Amino acid sequence: MTKGIPVIKTPTKIAAPSPPEQENLRLVHELQVHQVELEMQNEDLARMRDQLGQNLERYVDLYDFAPVGYFTLTDDGTIREVNLTGATLLGQERARLIGRRLGLFVSTATLPAFNTFLNQALAGTSKAFGEAGLCLEGLSPRYLSLAGVGLNTGSERLCRVAALDITKHHRMEVALQASEARLQSILRVAPVGIGVVRNRILQDVNDTLCRLTGYTREELVGRSARQFYLNDEDFDWVGLEKYRQIVEQGTGAVEVRWRRRDGTNIDVILSSAPLNAADLAQGVTFTVLDITERKQAEELLKLSEARYRAIVEGQTDLVCRCLPDGTLTFVNAAYSHYFGRSPEDLLGTNITLLIPDANRAEALARIESCDAAHPRDTQEHQVVRADSAIRWMQWHNQAILNDDNALIEIQGIGRDVTEQRAMKIELQRLATTDLLTGLFNRRYLLTVLETEIERARRHGRPLALILFDLDHFKQINDTCGHDQGDQVLQAIVAQVQGRLRRSDVFARWGGEEFLILAPETTGPDAVALAETLRTALRALPRPEGGSITASFGVTTYQPEETLDQWLKRADVWMYASKRQGRDRVNGDEVNVP
CATH class of the missing domain: 3.30.450.20 (PAS domain)
Structure with missing residues (x-):
């Protein structure tokens, strides 16, 4: 190889996969495709499962909170399932109803008809319809409209029952039937x-x-x-x-x-x-x-x-009739005139709309209490007239019953007793009040004394008396006249009242003698109050000159003594003050020289 001259290599040829290898690659590709498809299917299944859960929750809500009661019953009427509305109709918790027979809540009078309905529903050939009255402890009777259909489970006989509360409709139907029966009888x-x-x-x-x-x-x-x-x-x-x-x-x-x-x-x-x-x-x-x-x-x-x-x-008394729920069915002319409303405006409305809110619930309860066992009732309550005037009415209510002693209506005869009540209150005031001073009189105080003594004895609480007599008051009458003397008495009452508690009872005991009953007051506190009053009275001038003075007797109640003995002790202490020169306080907690 010559130095410096690059050598060019020929690329190596890659051999084509053999047929078995090609088949393996195809299988791997198909498996990858199936894996992707499975993952997509899993996602679809998860979405469907979530949707199914949401649908199930909605179904449960619709089932439980439907305005109709639903029951699943066995062939002997035992409750297998019940929704919340059904449990409410029976006045029981749902858990306490499962396993109990629905017939136990059905009134005796309608039980045969209910059993017939149940057998028809269990037959499963068609829908069954019926009605049943409920007899529930502590609740007023209810009436249900029933629709049922059999369920084919293969292993046992079941039926699904829908129940609708028709109590008001039933009552109106009974009243209408009674009215029709009366008309036909006539x-x-x-x-x-x-x-x-x-x-x-x-x-x-x-x-x-x-x-x-x-x-x-x-x-x-x-x-x-x-x-x-x-x-x-x-x-x-x-x-x-x-x-x-x-x-x-x-x-x-x-x-x-x-x-x-x-x-x-x-x-x-x-x-x-x-x-x-x-x-x-x-x-x-x-x-x-x-x-x-x-x-x-x-x-x-x-x-x-x-x-x-x-x-x-033609009578002046007010006459009306109403259903047991208070709905007016009849009013006479005097009734319409008194309330300033036409019969058309009154009939069909509830009688309690003419009663102030504070008296409404009690008045309606008294009306609803009229029945065969209590056919008559007398009550007094306030009413509101069309001119917004509030008056007192006395009503004599009478239950109107049918031949079966069932309540149809209540008739009321009313009379305005506003003036009589005011007169009664005034007479009571006159009987218990001193006319000159406006204080309680001796007779009323004796009644209060008995009550407070009993309370103090029972609970072991302190109770004090302050008896005082004006010094030389006769001189004022003799010198200045009785009119001037009356003014002095009124000024003395105002001076004393301003220093008493709301719980204290202040009374004119007789002439120029006054008595104060002080609940929850010990002897020392009573003596201190008497000294305060004595000082306050000295600030009032006598018409002929000088100051108003009084002699005080203070004593606390002892459980072993009678009321007369207690009053006698207060009197003794007061006269002790007189003997010692007047204008002073003597009592159980005062050292007498």
């Missing part, structure tokens, strides 16, 4: 004929009307009332006259001659009232009284009507 037993007409076509008649006219119900309902009248003139006149009276006074009454089915004539009084005073086209209800044969019955009816109007419509 129609059946009424001693007069009763019917309903619209456009003078008979819509309904009672048995008495059929007996009175000799027609069957099928021959009357759907036909014109013209068949009762002797001629067209009478028929037209009755229609016009009753319409006129209804428009003018709300009801109509006429005397007319009718012809019975057998052709005989009877004289009747025909009285009518609109089904809806605001829309006469809806028809009228009428009563028919045979005055030819039933004069006595007519007089009784008039008397009954007069009593009704005198008691309800």
Whole structure:
């Protein structure tokens, strides 16, 4: 090789992979592709798992907090699953319901219907529907609407039940049924004929009307009332006259001659009232009284009507009716006038809206307490009128029951007792207060003394009396006159009251004697207070010259002594001050020279 001349190497040729190696490379590539695909699938599965978890959480929330109670029941009615709403309906914690039979919470009256519903739901052929009343300890009765369907698990019989609270609807339905029952009862037993007409076509008649006219119900309902009248003139006149009276006074009454089915004539009084005073086209209800044969019955009816109007419509007392929840269903004219609201504004509203907030809960509780066991109640509470005036009303409440002693409504008769209450308070004030000074009088203080002595004895607390008598007060009356003496007494009261605690009881004991009852006060503290009062009184001038002075007796209560003994000791100490020259304090904690 020649020095300095580079050697150019020929590149080595790479041999092509053999067929086995090519197959291995293809397999490795496919495995890498599968690995990427698996990783992408794993990511998709993770996203689907997260989405499934979120959906599950939403499902659980919807299940638990749905406005409908859901139960999963076994074939004997045992609760396997229940949502929060279902547990709330039963008034129990969910954990305490699992494993218990739902029928245990169903009222005895509705248990057979519930069992029938459960068997239909478990059958699984179609949806089952039913209702059940709940009897829950410590809670008012509830009523549920039930829908159920069987679940095919292959190993056991289950059903899923949805429950909706229909308590309010059930109560209204019961009240409506009771009202309908009362109406039908009146129609059946009424001693007069009763019917309903619209456009003078008979819509309904009672048995008495059929007996009175000799027609069957099928021959009357759907036909014109013209068949009762002797001629067209009478028929037209009755229609016009009753319409006129209804428009003018709300009801109509006429005397007319009718012809019975057998052709005989009877004289009747025909009285009518609109089904809806605001829309006469809806028809009228009428009563028919045979005055030819039933004069006595007519007089009784008039008397009954007069009593009704005198008691309800014409009286000055307020009359109302309400449902057990306080919803007004009837008010008389006096009620509407008193509260300054029309019946339309009142009916359907809650009676407690006319009561101040402070009295509302108690008043409603008293109304709700009316039932078969407690049918009557008297209460007093404040009310608010339309002019915002707050007045006191006394109510006499009466439970209105159906034939099964179930509560339908509560009727209240009310009277304004604002002035009576004010007079009672004033009389009480006069009975317990000294008119001249405004202090409590001797009679009231004796009552307070008994109470405070008992409290002090029971709890071992100190209790003190300060009795003082004005010195030479008679001279003021004799020299300056009683008017001047009264002014001095009033000035003394003002001077003393400004130095007493709110818990102290200050009373005029008699004449120019005054007594102070000081709870939670020891002997030394009572003596100190008496000295303060004695000094304060000296600051008041006497009308004839000099200062006002008083002699004090101070004593504390001893558990072994009576009230008379205690008062006697205070009196003894006061007269000791008098003997020692007046204008001084003597008592249990004072050394008497």
